[in-house]
Amino acid sequence: MTGIASNPRPLVVRCGAFGDVVMITPLIRLLHARYGQPVDVVGSGGWTPPLLEHEPALGHLQMIRSRNTPYLLCPSQWALVRWLRARGRGPVYLCDTDAAIEGLLARAGLPEADIVRRLPADDHDADGRTRLWPDRWMHMGMRDPAQAYPTRADVDPAAHRLPVLTVTAADRADLAQWRQASGLGDCIVLFQPGNKRTHKRGRIATASHPKYWPPQAWAELAAAIWQARPQARIVLCGSPAERSVLEEIRQAAGGDARMFNGADALPVPRLLALLEVAHSLVSVDTGPAHAAAALGCPLVVLFGPASPALWRPIGPGTVIALGGEHEGHGRVRDIPVDSVISAWRQLADAPAS
Structure with missing residues (x-):
């Protein structure tokens, strides 16, 4: 050389x-x-x-x-x-x-x-x-x-400066086929409850993780979204290993048919295509939130110990960051549900896809 x-x-x-x-x-x-x-x-x-x-x-x-x-x-x-x-x-x-x-x-x-x-x-x-x-x-x-x-x-x-991701025509076609087969409508709101470390050591460790938000909190948020947009379908995003954790959220929401557990259905290309057309995303501080921002999906991000000044996603759409005020000692579960609902309502005027 x-x-x-x-x-x-x-x-x-x-x-x-x-x-x-x-x-x-x-x-x-x-x-x-x-x-x-x-x-x-x-x-x-x-x-x-x-x-x-x-x-x-x-x-x-x-x-x-x-x-x-x-x-x-x-x-x-x-x-x-x-x-x-x-x-x-x-x-x-x-x-x-x-x-x-x-x-x-x-x-x-x-x-x-x-x-x-x-x-x-x-x-x-x-x-x-x-x-x-x-x-x-x-x-x-x-x-x-x-x-x-x-x-x-x-x-x-x-x-x-802004992160950019490319969604192919083939990925969009795959998404359209999956949406039709899954009975998802035109207004899709995404929840991303976990990150790669949240669910590695079982249920007890999950509940004690600083990025954990309880199932009941997600259910209360879902109820507020359905009150504003009764036709909305909420897709719970996560890896196949997180299926049971996502199912706890779906059950906390009363098993409402408008909430879909996507743990087994969202490989990365399809997730990117879904982020491109979704009405909005509510996510803990994790990778898909950055992908959503890059693709212009309006989102609310819940921070625990990490600082939004360092880790806040950026992109062409609206990004609202909550939490992270405690200089490394915060927990997502300390963020009130009402604060998240209020933040999501700021996104609610975004046009449905």
């Missing part, structure tokens, strides 16, 4: 959760504009390909199954190292800083002069205010590695 390509492709390294992947889409598009080349991405997790594979600025997506498995036992790490060695030099925007990913980049021989790392200056604006994650990536993406590579000077980062 001694020669420098004349038209180097930038590389983004981000092995993040669902929301993390959504939040790097501005960086991918910014680097595509700056370098005039497709942007390669190193990622992990089953959600990453469906979130990024239709991104117009994407070059090659190289997936690794695990960063923490010993190298000799992880073929996807071998493949990553081989691919990095073969692709040649270019600017590398390193969004992950854990020792495991650093070790893989070192094993591949990536020169330090090619790597751009996040700095403290990326995290706060000139007035010392905390930047949201997409804004941090924007600031980082405007910096160059020590090794100079040709870039355009007329790129405005503000034009690329």
Whole structure:
């Protein structure tokens, strides 16, 4: 890797959760504009390909199954190292800083002069205010590695600030077929009660998790939505592992036929297509909330210990953040139902799809 390509492709390294992947889409598009080349991405997790594979600025997506498995036992790490060695030099925007990913980049021989790392200056604006994650990536993406590579000077980062996701015609057609088969009407309101850590350790741990909102609270919110829009269908979003948790919410709402448990029916492509047309989403602070914002779905986000100043989703639609005031000690269950109902009513004028 001694020669420098004349038209180097930038590389983004981000092995993040669902929301993390959504939040790097501005960086991918910014680097595509700056370098005039497709942007390669190193990622992990089953959600990453469906979130990024239709991104117009994407070059090659190289997936690794695990960063923490010993190298000799992880073929996807071998493949990553081989691919990095073969692709040649270019600017590398390193969004992950854990020792495991650093070790893989070192094993591949990536020169330090090619790597751009996040700095403290990326995290706060000139007035010392905390930047949201997409804004941090924007600031980082405007910096160059020590090794100079040709870039355009007329790129405005503000034009690329909002996360963007691509929904294909095939995904829209699949959604239309599923909606018809499921008897869902034209006005769909989505609930996202859990995140990837909420339901990992059983029912007791779920109830004690800081992002937990009780089933009865969700049921009271549903009743208020049906009072305002009796024709609305409420779809409970989550993974297949969360089916029983979503069912508790449906039962708390009296088993109303207008509430649909979507745990077994919403792979990522269909979820994105649904977010694109839904009336609104009420969600705890988790990845699908970021996807909803990117797709313009009006939403209310319930924060526990995380700070909305850092993690609030952004997009072209309305986003209302509640909670998160307790500097790392808050719980979603402390957010009153009336506050969530009031926030949702601010979204209620959004046109139904």
